[in-house]
Amino acid sequence: MTQAKQVLALARAKGVLIATAESCTGGLISAALTEVAGSSDVFDRGFVTYSNQAKQEMLGVQAQTLTDFGAVSEEVAREMASGARLRAGVGLAVSVTGIAGPGGSEFKPEGRVCFGLALEGRDVQTETVEFGAIGRAQVRQATVAHALVLLERALHQA
Template sequence: MFPDDVQALSAAVIASALKAGVMVATAESCTGGLVSGALTAIAGSSAVLDRGFVTYSNEAKTEMLGVPDDLLARFGAVSEPVARAMALGAVARSRASASVSITGVAGPGGGSAEKPVGLVHFAAAGPDGAIVHVERRFGDIGREAVRLESVRVALSLLLDAVTA
């Protein structure tokens, strides 16, 4: 179902989290649960994946993850502050101590000059409380390609978070 490199990254996240004794959670918008899907494709993932939040709407981001309305109003859903709030909310509202969040514009529509198609913000929260933000501009490479590249980045960030 997933490309070999995504399966390998997912397996590495599961193995590293298990070794570190860390539970993980995901908070996904434009990927719609693909990161959780990649993780659960790996046998043994139930030992470390607590839950995945699919928060496609702003209301879901607020209700499920506690993202403040004022952050969404001020910066928009596709922004560093919202990605950070999503990652922190996933930890706060789960049994996980590490998380990754993804929010972006997968396309083909929905982009603007300020936030073009292919812009994705990520954040990863580690068990030590550290949070890392990454912004990627994949360009208008097609909806599925943006989503798949986002899964790769998210899994890499999550791997870094659980091994830090």
């Protein structure tokens, strides 16, 4: 069973609706989930918020958070996940914001992705993964795979 199928089966068993908030993946997590037939009973929506303005307008990310920490930060990932969960009215949301490449800087290198996970009734969890300069497509695919793992772990706690 694929990771997406496992996530959807667990969400179905737990009665949890899911939303995504994606920046660097541009909707690939949503695509992975909706690739599975019947996903509409547990996948509610995906927010693709590539620009800072979209993050603010669609998810309620604070301008000050973006100014203080930058778009690629656990602080922004936290606000993205929380905003997606609350605005969609779902039990679980995952967020991703990162630098898929090419490029980056010494402070925010290519391959850095920050994740947020908002599960109803729990504090929002965040983490940063350094995938390295493995190429844009590979960073995006690794991000999708990791987001699905995070969703599965959260659903085991739901």
